[in-house]
Amino acid sequence: MAVKHVTLFTEEPLYLVFGGQLQNLEVAYQTYGKLNQARDNIVLICHALTGDAEPYFDKASGQEGWWQHFMGDDLALDTTKYFFICSNVLGGCKGTTGPASINPDTAQPYGSLFPKITVQDIVKVQKALLDNLGIHHLRAVIGGSFGGMQATQWAIDHPDFVDNVINLCSSLSLSAEAIGFNHVMRQAIINDPNFAGGDYYDGQPPHQGLSIARMLGMLTYRTDIQLAKAFGRVTKSEGQFWGDYFQVESYLSYQGKKFLTRFDANSYLHLIRALDLYEPSLGYADTKSALARIKANYTLVSVINDQLFKQTDLRKSKLLLEQSGVSLTYYEFASDYGHDAFLVDYAIFEKPIIEGLARKAKNH
């Protein structure tokens, strides 16, 4: 089941929110399960920051997708029941056009010339993909973290297209603190001497900066409790004093290095900036008028000990959605995994996902 590719915006370019345009956009996507006759079992999966179009692999393949333990027969994302579509986001580096793609104007990778992107642009590309596939209605849009923002925007921009929205571990906009963490990561990348202003594709990529960013990211995705349980203060048998001396350092270094094999620094920069910039109000009078457009049933799941999207912010989002008249089902759970819970802690998400997918359309 290789990822499928389609070229979109072949006639008219995609005009981006911050200016700039992209034509002949490549989009990588994957589908799972079977479209039913009524065509009312289609679910769009929106991946998080560093995800891709393949949340799931056939067990026979030996590979695992990022939602491998949430998807499959009799799991919450039930492949016997629903027809799932997942595409790599605009600006990504997993098959959809992004900064590492070839710029037709220069026949070189876009690099520093890649235009600024927003969640709104990402959703436009997803919509064009569905149009291309002849899909005119969605049972649900589901996503965690950055994917939750995309799901929210879907329901705002296309209120009659979506019956249900499921947003896991994501608020309606990023906190100052989380922007701060992204700022530190960004500075680590752009100040890496190999970054070369973003045009590093013919040389060494900014690996030091990107691995520092990833290590910091990991710390915000997990919790002190989980790291204490997994590593505590245990030292390595032959640790290096300034390097991996404690086990937790070794774990972070490993995560930082592993990330380099699968992600592009420019994509990372563009996507974390899109995360910072996300505001549902963009293009509407204000946040409440944007949210008031939502006709879908909205499921919001908050993890109390999430250190990136904090409970305070999820509760603010809950209140805003309620005040805007959105039909909301709100859940709060504790998980030692913190923000990463939506990728690893299936037990707490099973019920909210099953219920969130099954709800009948409110307005159709």
Place this chain on the structure above:
Amino acid sequence: MAVKHVTLFTEEPLYLVFGGQLQNLEVAYQTYGKLNQARDNIVLICHALTGDAEPYFDKASGQEGWWQHFMGDDLALDTTKYFFICSNVLGGCKGTTGPASINPDTAQPYGSLFPKITVQDIVKVQKALLDNLGIHHLRAVIGGSFGGMQATQWAIDHPDFVDNVINLCSSLSLSAEAIGFNHVMRQAIINDPNFAGGDYYDGQPPHQGLSIARMLGMLTYRTDIQLAKAFGRVTKSEGQFWGDYFQVESYLSYQGKKFLTRFDANSYLHLIRALDLYEPSLGYADTKSALARIKANYTLVSVINDQLFKQTDLRKSKLLLEQSGVSLTYYEFASDYGHDAFLVDYAIFEKPIIEGLARKAKNH
């Protein structure tokens, strides 16, 4: 009131816990208030990671020390009542011998040759300073964060020397998560091309790495609540897309830059590693036997929303101290300032400090 300097370990070198030795150690210190006739009003102040020997300046000077708002007439650190001593820590860069000091063997800055230091070594130097000043007993040792670890070690290593220990916002050892943050900071510094293995004193210092470390540090010292109140999602009027676009980014960048003017990267590396490594048990059978040596009254103040020294860890420390038979007074407060509260939120620390300094010796 310029900082005073004294040279210690002139005859016998200081033998360090991790091996290595240092001779003719320079120590910068400052005193405040008047020693009373009974010589029972002496309080040692231990500074935190990036502090110095001057917590306080005379108002007429126009300068402010790092505990300016906690010290003075009628403040908790009452200069009319107590005689305070504060010295810059071993390994620091504010007058006490550290990696930027001249190595007598090479007539060059120590740089990469500076030996590994621990909190236990830092306390030995402070003890040598007090011996030199003819001080044989302390009313109290007080410190926040890294300073709280020093205060704890004082009471363990010199149980009859100290009547009271006041530890603000610090646990008995650092969590895996906090070690993780220090790891990210360390990697940012040592991978800065200017770091040159620590021997950068004749060239450009690793400013990019050090400012990244400081920005990350600031995020762990404050809280999401405080940053949301101070900056929210407000953007700059002329922000740079990859640089300071949001106000919170501008604030962090400013903090990162400001730090470069006052701190040495090698000192920072040595002190955060000493923070990681701190274990009261070092040199004793185990943590409880180390803690059981404490005769001082022990005041421990926890800030519930501290994001670096988390409540869980402070409560573990509380339990360990109690189980080891230490006479403990424990306080818990909420503060939007999180870990930084012990530097800025005077209101919540006033009572614990006043009471903690006033308590009568338990065993003398």
